Amino acid sequence: MNLALKDIRHNLGRFVLTTIGVGMLLMVVMGMAGIYRGVVEDATLLIDRIGTDLWVVQHDTRGPFAEVSRVPASLVHRVRAVPGVRDSREFVYHTIQRERDGKPFRMAVLGLSWPSDKGDWVPLIAGRPLAQNHFEMIADVSLGVRLDERLSFGKETYRVVGITRNMISSGGDGIAFFTVVDAEAIQFDSSGEAVRLERAARKGRGERSEIGTKQPSLVEQAAKPSGELPAIARPQISAVMVQVAPGTSVEQVAATISGWSDVSVHTRSEQAEFLLKGSVDKARRQLGLFRVLLTLIAAIIMALILYTLTLEKIHSIALLQLIGARKPVILGLILQQALMLGFGGYAIAYLLGQRLFPLFPRRVIVTGDDLLQLAVIVLAISFASSVLGIWKALLVKPNEALS
Amino acid sequence: MNESPAIEVIDLTKVYGSGNTEVVAMRNASMTVRRGEVVALLGPSGSGKSTFLTAVGLINPPTSGRIRIGGHQVLDGPLAQANLTAFRRQHVGFVFQKSNLIPFLNARENVQIALELNDSSPRAARQRALELLEELGVRDRSENLPSMLSGGQQQRVAVARALANQPSILLADEPTAALDSGNGRQVMELFARLAHEHGTGVIVVTHDQRALSVFDTIYEMEDGILNLQPKEAVV
Numbered sequence: 001m002n003l004a005l006k007d008i009r010h011n012l013g014r015f016v017l018t019t020i021g022v023g024m025l026l027m028v029v030m031g032m033a034g035i036y037r038g039v040v041e042d043a044t045l046l047i048d049r050i051g052t053d054l055w056v057v058q059h060d061t062r063g064p065f066a067e068v069s070r071v072p073a074s075l076v077h078r079v080r081a082v083p084g085v086r087d088s089r090e091f092v093y094h095t096i097q098r099e100r101d102g103k104p105f106r107m108a109v110l111g112l113s114w115p116s117d118k119g120d121w122v123p124l125i126a127g128r129p130l131a132q133n134h135f136e137m138i139a140d141v142s143l144g145v146r147l148d149e150r151l152s153f154g155k156e157t158y159r160v161v162g163i164t165r166n167m168i169s170s171g172g173d174g175i176a177f178f179t180v181v182d183a184e185a186i187q188f189d190s191s192g193e194a195v196r197l198e199r200a201a202r203k204g205r206g207e208r209s210e211i212g213t214k215q216p217s218l219v220e221q222a223a224k225p226s227g228e229l230p231a232i233a234r235p236q237i238s239a240v241m242v243q244v245a246p247g248t249s250v251e252q253v254a255a256t257i258s259g260w261s262d263v264s265v266h267t268r269s270e271q272a273e274f275l276l277k278g279s280v281d282k283a284r285r286q287l288g289l290f291r292v293l294l295t296l297i298a299a300i301i302m303a304l305i306l307y308t309l310t311l312e313k314i315h316s317i318a319l320l321q322l323i324g325a326r327k328p329v330i331l332g333l334i335l336q337q338a339l340m341l342g343f344g345g346y347a348i349a350y351l352l353g354q355r356l357f358p359l360f361p362r363r364v365i366v367t368g369d370d371l372l373q374l375a376v377i378v379l380a381i382s383f384a385s386s387v388l389g390i391w392k393a394l395l396v397k398p399n400e401a402l403s
Numbered sequence: 404m405n406e407s408p409a410i411e412v413i414d415l416t417k418v419y420g421s422g423n424t425e426v427v428a429m430r431n432a433s434m435t436v437r438r439g440e441v442v443a444l445l446g447p448s449g450s451g452k453s454t455f456l457t458a459v460g461l462i463n464p465p466t467s468g469r470i471r472i473g474g475h476q477v478l479d480g481p482l483a484q485a486n487l488t489a490f491r492r493q494h495v496g497f498v499f500q501k502s503n504l505i506p507f508l509n510a511r512e513n514v515q516i517a518l519e520l521n522d523s524s525p526r527a528a529r530q531r532a533l534e535l536l537e538e539l540g541v542r543d544r545s546e547n548l549p550s551m552l553s554g555g556q557q558q559r560v561a562v563a564r565a566l567a568n569q570p571s572i573l574l575a576d577e578p579t580a581a582l583d584s585g586n587g588r589q590v591m592e593l594f595a596r597l598a599h600e601h602g603t604g605v606i607v608v609t610h611d612q613r614a615l616s617v618f619d620t621i622y623e624m625e626d627g628i629l630n631l632q633p634k635e636a637v638v
Binding site for chain 1: 453457460462463488489491492493497499503504505506507508512515516517519520521525548564576
């Protein structure tokens with residue numbers, strides 16, 4: 001006869017409610033691990049998906065995912081000339097926040113090097129890659145935009161031609177893909193008044209300088225649009241992506257480029273590591289600490305529940321001892337209830353998590369390894385939390401049944 | 404059939420505390436109960452009845468004296484001569500005033516558990532439990548939890564459980580205290596009938612003077628001293 005089951009049957013409603021409570025607590029523990037996995041996955045996903053071999057970035061910086069990086073757009077041509085380089089592309093990446101329907105609208109803007117890169121590598125769930133150099137975009141589904149929807153950024157309007165999924169920045173914002181030119185236009189957009197003021201300022205500086213006095217035509221030139229002035233550089237890009245030719249050593253190409261004193265070069269794995277050891281690392285440690293704390297809290301709560309359940313059974317335990325129950329029978333009663341509580345809670349945590357985690361604003365990725373690890377933790381805390389109840393049960397004497 | 408007495412208690416003494424705080428709860432108590440004999444133990448509160456009962460029930464060993472149950476030497480002073488838990492399971496049955504039953508087990512399971520603890524198979528234990536409940540007239544309540552049974556029915560189930568392993572001795576502590584006089588007398592008569600039918604020695608601690616006629620022997624305890632009382636003088 002299984003006494004643990006019989007006792008649970010007697011107080012079924014309360015046991016179910018308690019198990020649901022423990023389950024919800026374990027779901028949070030499970031969710032913490034999932035959020036951590038999601039943060040890591042989101043951080044490295046873009047680097048993995050782009051799949052480039054090398055990143056050439058501003059000198060002494062860790063690249064566009066870790067900090068601001070600015071390199072001249074012409075660098076892409078210089079890199080392409082390095083022996084062993086099959087292809088080099090511009091990379092523009094920045095985060096913007098606008099307002100949409102009265103709510104903040106954040107997105108990471110990523111420039112694709114048109115026409116060599118039309119976003120064919122972006123996994124689409126609807127629509128198509130970019131088909132023209134301007135005014136088209138591919139958006140992550142988390143941004144909440146629809147196919148064919150038109151969005152205005154700066155002075156231009158962009159049509160959503162493709163929808164992708166799980167393309168998230170390390171900050172958790174959905175990514176939108178534009179051509180590099182459009183991405184720069186969004187980044188460096190200025191109002192008409194700001195442009196006119198800048199031209200007037202340029203003209204004023206020219207008039208006040210000696211060269212302006214000697215060559216008045218230069219002052220006239222200064223008032224023209226900046227794109228027409230050779231003295232003003234094109235907008236800078238974030239990095240240059242390098243694809244190494246088959247059969248060529250990535251390290252060899254990296255060694256060549258690292259000899260240039262104006263830029264730094266990093267491999268794909270280094271980029272991923274910078275992310276994981278940078279901003280993501282703090283989030284990871286924070287989540288880890290929360291997870292440990294929640295696990296301890298779950299263990300303490302379970303211990304108190306089992307202790308209370310044992311206290312309620314003191315008379316029955318004494319009675320069982322009086323009629324000759326061996327100690328393993330009593331211990332089994334408490335331990336089995338601890339395991340039922342633990343694994344019932346675990347099952348509830350899993351089932352609830354399956355339904356609730358997809359509703360979280362950031363991805364929650366629960367892997368098989370994490371589930372197994374939590375199962376082991378639940379097993380351990382079930383044993384540990386039953387110790388208090390077992391200790392109390394062992395103190396019970398048979399003659400307490402007579403009182 | 405084993406002709407040895409159900410229980411022999413020789414010179415039991417129980418002392419609590421020591422020095423200035425020493426209290427002698429029971430002094431040189433001796434009793435022999437034959438198989439099938441029903442013994443009443445009378446006495447005022449604090450006279451040592453419960454001390455005697457817990458000592459012979461192998462729950463609270465005496466300071467000195469000997470106990471033989473079913474011909475087996477079990478206790479010699481405070482020293483156990485056998486595994487007391489196992490011996491209690493196999494040879495001693497208990498019935499008390501109230502709260503006799505495990506609340507989360509139904510009537511059948513309360514009897515069945517005593518059999519299973521004594522290594523009966525669940526199937527055989529279930530069958531035997533139902534037979535005992537039938538014998539005690541509560542078979543129709545076998546699937547009811549204790550909370551759904553009357554006081555008298557609960558005591559019958561408790562008696563069934565106490566008899567489950569065919570013990571040498573059955574100890575009952577105020578078994579009728581929570582019952583009305585009709586039910587109380589029925590329970591006492593039940594003890595007498597079962598003792599005679601099963602060959603079990605029964606010791607009943609009671610204050611209830613109304614049902615003393617069912618007992619074969621009557622003892623009285625006062626200030627820790629056990630005295631045999633002539634039945635005619637008490638009833």
